[in-house]
C-alpha cells in the first residue's frame with residue numbers, strides 16, 4: 001500500500017479527481033442484509049458512540065492514520081451519528097449532515113484493498129471488545145461483521 005495522505009480540508013472537489021482514475025468495484029453497492037435493529041435497542045446512542053470511540057483509538061495507531069484529520073474527534077462524532085442510524089436508532093447523520101452517500105464521501109481518500117483490510121482489522125478489534133464493554137449483543141457480532149466486510153468493499157476506489 002502506498003502511504004495514504006489526507007487531501008487539504010478546503011478541498012470541495014477531490015483535488016486529484018481528474019488525474020486519478022476512480023476504481024468502481026464490479027460487485028456494485030453492498031447487498032448484505034442491514035444490521036439488526038436489536039443492536040441499537042441493546043446499546044443506545046451512548047453505547048454506540050463508545051464503540052466508535054474504540055474504533056478511532058485503533059485507527060489512531062493504524063497504518064492508515066495519515067488519511068484522517070490530525071484531530072480525529074470530529075470524524076469520530078460524525079461516524080457515531082452514522083452508526084446510530086445504521087444499527088437501528090434515529091437517523092442522526094442525516095439530520096445533522098445530510099444524505100450519508102458514504103461512497104461519495106470517501107472518494108477524496110485513496111482507498112485500496114490494503115487500506116480496506118487495515119480499516120476492517122481496526123473495527124474487528126473494537127468489535128471484539130464491544131459485547132463486554134458496551135453491551136453489543138454477542139449474537140449479532142457475526143452478522144454485523146459480514147455487513148462491514150460487504151460495505152467496506154464498496155468504499156474501495158483505487159484498484
Ligand code: HEM
Pocket residue numbers: 064067068069072075078079080082083097102105106109111115116117119120148151152153155156
Ligand atoms: C474501506 C475502508 C475505509 C477507510 C480506509 C475509511 C476511511 C475514512 C476516512 C479517511 C474518513 C475521513 C476522516 C476524516 O475526515 O478525518 C472516513 C470517514 C467516515 N467513514 Fe470511513 N473508511 C472506510 C470504510 C468505512 C465504512 C465501511 C463505513 C460505514 C459502514 C465508514 C463510515 C465512515 C463515516 C460515517 C465517516 C464520517 C463521514 C463524515 O465525516 O461525514 N467508513 N472514513
